[in-house]
Amino acid sequence: MSERVILCIGTKKGLFVAESATKRDSFSLRGPFGSGVAVYTALIDLRDEPLIYASSCNAFFGMKILRSTDIGKEFSETQSAPAFPQEDGRALANIWALEAGNDSTELWCGVEPAALFRSYDGGDSWELVPGISNHKHARQWEPGGGGLCLHTILCNQNRMHLGISTGGHYLSEDGGETFAASNRGIGAGFLPDPYPEFGQCVHKIASHPDASGRLYMQNHGGWPERPGIGVLRSDDYGHTWRSIADGLPSDFGLPIVTHPHAPDTVYVMPLETSTRTCPGGAPAVWRSESGGGSWQRLGRGLPGRQSYFTVLRDAMAFDELAVPALYFGTTTGQLWIGRDGGEEWSCLFDSLPPINCVKVAVV
């Protein structure tokens, strides 16, 4: 069978799966799976036979992990979802991140309240990862606007980067056994100490497989008294960070992604701080091809006015075709495709439920 582009679109009312030939002229849509229940994260796992995982976060009756073995035609529940030990005292409120681990059945899961779980059997059983979940800082973290969530998990062999809102960036260099706060250069506009040891409201972190040690971060910016703390870069595996926000219309935003074939090329979606919507009602993705040295507005095809959506932290993603497309979903239920790396935008779906996350793979 020829290659297909698969989009997983996690919404407030369930998971949708869109599929297209690699020309990406038109996408068919199926779903919703887990109908009526919010999906905050999904994972298209290509390590072996393709699997799709999605969180299904029912505010009434609890959390599930859904799994598909047929590229999103049907989903069934895994045997269990992450759960805190009873004596811990915390109760799972949401599932924010699912990521593939080092071997073919290892999964990592970030949750609210901020904690990390690990599965060795493809999501059928889960164990709490104490190195971060019971970290000495853990009971001092505070919830951000989205809740106290562990939303970013970046794995590269024994090195792991976690993003916690509001906890900051935590780094493990021993495969997730121990973690240390690693926030030098990451600011916080809502604390008296502008550069605390931990407690920053990190929104998202991105890496690139071809740029060893390079990380990009969308932090909670938009503070007039502390300009430039919103968009950051590290070149030493996250030990220190520096601002790359110069040239952006706002350093507030939620997602940040890298170009799949160019580690110096990074994308953000600046939002007005006060409203968390598109500046001036005219949405645009901003791209830097110089690792944050300068920025270019990519708005061709997007509405020029009267458009006030938000793009959430996990709602922007690239496919990995030779000429890749960038996708983002909005809180107003639109799914946009930016062909040729975001040069030209068009709307694929106009009336989905509010979109929480977008994941893409070529299968």
Added chain:
Amino acid sequence: MQIPSALCNYAGCGSELALEAATVGMALVQLKQSNDSLYRSICDETGAVRRHVNLFVNSANIRDLAAFDTRLQPGDVIIVLPAVSGGSTCPNA
């Protein structure tokens, strides 16, 4: 125990369940042993009733009675109902 249809669909269970227990708490322990999936949909991992779920014994909410210590008589019905919760603070609204 009466289970609402929304939970029947979610937990894959029937709408009624017969239990023999002296208190609501003991009924939930019995439920945990017989149908852990349904129990976990009613109670979180700390053992508390989920935030957006209410348990009634006949027509009274157990929070207005003796909570898990509420005593049961033969023929009493524990009714599980999702709360009328919504708006911006409810993630599934």
